[in-house]
Amino acid sequence: MRVLLIGSGGREHALAWAMSRSQRLTKLFVAPGNGGTAKLAENRDLDIADHGAVVTFCQSERIDLVVVGPEAPLVAGLSDDLRQAGITVFGPSKIAAQLEGSKAFTKALCDEMGIPTAAYAKFDAIEPALAYLDKVGAPIVIKADGLAAGKGVTVAETLEAAIAAVKDCFEGAFGAAGAEVVIEECLVGEEASLFAVCDGEHIVLLPSAQDHKRVGDGDTGPNTGGMGAYAPAPVMTDALVERSLREIIAPAIKGMAARGTPFSGVLFAGLMITADGPKLIEFNTRFGDPECQVLMMLLESDVLDLLEAASTGTLGQITPRWREEVALTVVLAAKGYPGSYEKGSVIAGCDTLNSETVQVFHAGTTRENAVVKANGGRVLNVTARGETVAEAQERAYKAVDAIDWPEGFCRRDIGWRAIARES
Numbered sequence: 001m002r003v004l005l006i007g008s009g010g011r012e013h014a015l016a017w018a019m020s021r022s023q024r025l026t027k028l029f030v031a032p033g034n035g036g037t038a039k040l041a042e043n044r045d046l047d048i049a050d051h052g053a054v055v056t057f058c059q060s061e062r063i064d065l066v067v068v069g070p071e072a073p074l075v076a077g078l079s080d081d082l083r084q085a086g087i088t089v090f091g092p093s094k095i096a097a098q099l100e101g102s103k104a105f106t107k108a109l110c111d112e113m114g115i116p117t118a119a120y121a122k123f124d125a126i127e128p129a130l131a132y133l134d135k136v137g138a139p140i141v142i143k144a145d146g147l148a149a150g151k152g153v154t155v156a157e158t159l160e161a162a163i164a165a166v167k168d169c170f171e172g173a174f175g176a177a178g179a180e181v182v183i184e185e186c187l188v189g190e191e192a193s194l195f196a197v198c199d200g201e202h203i204v205l206l207p208s209a210q211d212h213k214r215v216g217d218g219d220t221g222p223n224t225g226g227m228g229a230y231a232p233a234p235v236m237t238d239a240l241v242e243r244s245l246r247e248i249i250a251p252a253i254k255g256m257a258a259r260g261t262p263f264s265g266v267l268f269a270g271l272m273i274t275a276d277g278p279k280l281i282e283f284n285t286r287f288g289d290p291e292c293q294v295l296m297m298l299l300e301s302d303v304l305d306l307l308e309a310a311s312t313g314t315l316g317q318i319t320p321r322w323r324e325e326v327a328l329t330v331v332l333a334a335k336g337y338p339g340s341y342e343k344g345s346v347i348a349g350c351d352t353l354n355s356e357t358v359q360v361f362h363a364g365t366t367r368e369n370a371v372v373k374a375n376g377g378r379v380l381n382v383t384a385r386g387e388t389v390a391e392a393q394e395r396a397y398k399a400v401d402a403i404d405w406p407e408g409f410c411r412r413d414i415g416w417r418a419i420a421r422e423s
Contacts, residue, residue: 071286145178209230227331229294332380
């Protein structure tokens, strides 16, 4: 297969790494890619916002499968334009990607299909939103309706913080994403992620995972795109996984099909495990980042078989195999993240650590000859497998400590909830 992978983050390096292990792969392009994918594939500086250019590239390079990594091209309808040109693509249509592109769209589907989620109200003007806050008080969750690169959600502990978050949205802090605002009940419990690959009808569940959103140890500080993750998540017992499939994922897939807008690709359910059972926090319509990194480390069978089956409506014929192990990833980020940070610092030692149980996935890097430089906020994902969370964590941090990058930092407690359960 000749494959084009769209994206430039750690998720895409992990997918490229998994694809590179496939016996079916003959050529892999990544657009635009990063310093890690450059060692596995041919990076191409395609303008992925120019759908015509992507289609032309696929035709000239005889691409058999396009895999769209990030959410923005999906919400912009890249999959539709590729399919219209007769090109096989892994990723939902523009309308199906509204499950991530619009919080209000997803809430409406939850109402329609009886999917358990937080109580909510939506607003397109600031005055009624502030009046609603005055009525319901805090804690409360404020969400920009559209895509805000993981930064449009505020869990407000106080009314003052909630008011500030609403004002941020309507005053343009998140651009067009904040033109509408969803205000939600603050769910209490433990968060987990469940991933399902879908072809519009069939569903294949992947292992559960748990992300660490806060920037600091002990889940302190501002929310980030994710500072680390592990899979599977012990909080997601077999019974909870089955219930989440029955009450949340399956109804969403059924509801989208009934609307005439079937969902194909990967549906990522962000869950809160409450005293009443699992409730949906949000849907994403692509692999999580950094959850994808741990999932790819656990996948034993050929990733291209899975992605192609989802893209061609043949998922019912596929049963992927997973390692009976734990994978854990630690994000190395540039100092200052998730605020402002410097780019261009040199990272040494990250190319010599890869082994059967450890992989260093690049997220925000460039490669100039043999020199790796930081080029983003989240820069490396140091990922390890082990028999237990504790073993995977030990291997990951041993690799982290072998990397020479004074301008970087990481959390030192990734996996703490699961390790507490193991002890």
